[in-house]
Amino acid sequence: MTYRNRISLFIVVDSCIVLTAILFSSFLVNGGLETFTVPILISSVSILASHHVFSFIFRVYKKAWEYASVGEFIIIFKVVTLSILTAGILQQIILNTVYFRLLVVTWLLHMLLIGYSRFCWRVYRDHDLSKTTNKKRTLIIGAGSAGTMVARQLLKTNDAELLPVAFIDDNDKKHRLEILGVPVYGDVKNIEKAVRDLSIVNIIIAIPSLSKKRLNRIFQECAKTKAKTQILPMLEDLVTGKVSVNQFRDVEVEDLLGREPIDLDIESISEYVMDKTVLVTGAGGSIGSEICRQICHFKPGKLILLGHGENSIHAIEMELKERFGHIPIQILTEIADLKDAKKMRSVMGTYRPDVVYHAAAHKHVPLMERNPEEAVKNNIIGTKNVAEAASWSGVGIFVMISTDKAVNPTSVMGATKRLAEMVVQHMDQKSETKFVAVRFGNVLGSRGSVVPIFKKQIEKGGPVTVTHPEMVRYFMTIPEASRLVIQAGALAQGGEIFVLDMGDPVKIVDLAKNLIKLSGFSTEEIGIEFTGIRPGEKLFEELLKDDEVHEQQVYPNIYIGKTSALFLDEINEMIEVYGTLEKDVLRNMLIHMANKQVNTIPELLISASG
Helix, strand or coil, rough: CCCCHHHHHHHHHHHHHHHHHHHHHHHHHHHCCCCCCHHHHHHHHHHHHHHHHHHHHCHHHHHHHHHHHHHHHHHHHHHHHHHHHHHHHHHHHHHCCCCHHHHHHHHHHHHHHHHHHHEEEEEEHHHHCCCCCCCCEEEEEEEHHHHHHHHHHHHHCCCCCCCEEEEEEECHHCCCCCCCEEEEEEEEEHHHCCCCCCCCCCEECCCCCHHHHHHHHHHHHHCCCCCCCECCHHHHHCCCCCHHHHHHHEECHHHHHCCCCCCCCHHHHHHHHHHCEEEEECCCCCHHHHHHHHCCCCCCEEEEEEECCCHHHHHHHHHHHHCCCCCEEEEEEEECCCHHHHHHHHHHHHHCCCCCCCCCCCCCHHHHHCCCCHHHHHHHHHHHHHHHHHHHHHCCEEEEEEHHHCCCCHHHHHHHHHHHHHHHHHHHHCCCCEEEEEEEEEEEECCCHHHHHHHHHHHHCCCCCEEECCCCEEEHHHHHHHHHHHHHHCCCCCCCEEEEEEEECCEEEHHHHHHHHCCCCCHHHEEECCCCCCCCCCCCCCCCCCHHEEEEECCCEEEEECCCCHHHHHHHHHHHHHHCCCHHHHHHHHHHHHHCCHHHHHHHHHHHHH
């Protein structure tokens, strides 16, 4: 129907309703039908004319009445009331009296008939939708404003695939009530029962303010069922119009971390980054590339991307130029090997960076167990070369990325990262550059993370391989890790090891189960196989040793570790001879040194050379 035809139809229907209301009111008030008396004629003409005038003023004819709600009812109330008041004023002016009983009854009938004419289509439409059988029966978790918005959107959309049949809400005052005709079944503990009793196929989590811990709790209840679990998009995406309320996304494993992401101190970061020259080593890696993305938001003058792999450096260069082309940032690249001390000094001398983020490292635990000499070259010697070049060129702040595996290390990777921390802390003592390290746990989605490995195993139909049923790890997302690194630079005084409060550790087997569920399978379908702890691995990781702990946070969710004893003479001695040692001897030496058992080093050297 065209807009003009629609308006014409509304005018005709409303005219009939107004006249019917007046005549029937006259019949009720006077006990009979007095047609075309002066009061009735004046009332008819005035109400009819004013009704159409106020309908245009309040845009009544432009409303989509199949979506009508309380707001539209209020508009009808205003139009009808003002029409009756206009008729009353004209009666007083022309007839010197007001027929109150006639006007009151007319108002009641007018409201009833106009309201019914507008809402009858919606009632018919909702009834038609309720008979739909090919829609997926859906449970909405959260009976607040967001959940109600989701239910309304699904109910009024013909082509929606989902049909809301029940709410779940922890507010017991809402239990046994109905919202938009949809009952509130119970609280979160009733999810499994609701899915079973109501034949639920889909679950929608519709609580925008949900904390990570509560989301995890809800998801664990949903995981007990076979229903597909999705979540409402982020509230800012809904408000800005990026997505609509019925565009749900799958729950990601990042959503299930039991910790809220840290907020940045934008002002302090801007002070040391804006318009400055920033260099990132390992810029093509998972952490390094995300640091580059985050740094670009703070508008550095120059950003130097340094890495060993030309493909990854080229990829991040192209991405940054495309995403941040509107910001006047000079993005430059350097293909270089950290082990080349001359090249490191040349790069630092050429660009004279104000800030260096050192993200380059070998980090695969099993690989470094088999190749300890390469871990020494990259993680220790490479760090030493970059740090010395940074100090020589007058860098203001140097931030090294470390790992929780550096605490009481049992692996070559962890040991070399701990020794690299010692190198950085030692450099801080003799340089004007502020040297700091940032220590965090496993990063979801990074190269070497278990998550991509698990996903590939699930895609192949399983089984998912887990080393030990009791193995636990701390986890964080790549953006969180990068924000911590950037924030650490703003907090740096020199010599600190910054540690993020990473919440509770996560069992690897639970992570595997969640990923299987999020992929739409059951644990029984995919299977979990325990393969045994690999060389160098521990059942659990720590973020600080007992003698390193400062209990007070220096920033929300960020702690500082105390400076512990440094063994630079032993490190330099090891660097001189590491290439002549057997792998087992070198492996033992690294772990002993990192755990401060330096008295064993001479014996190991004698044994290796003899």
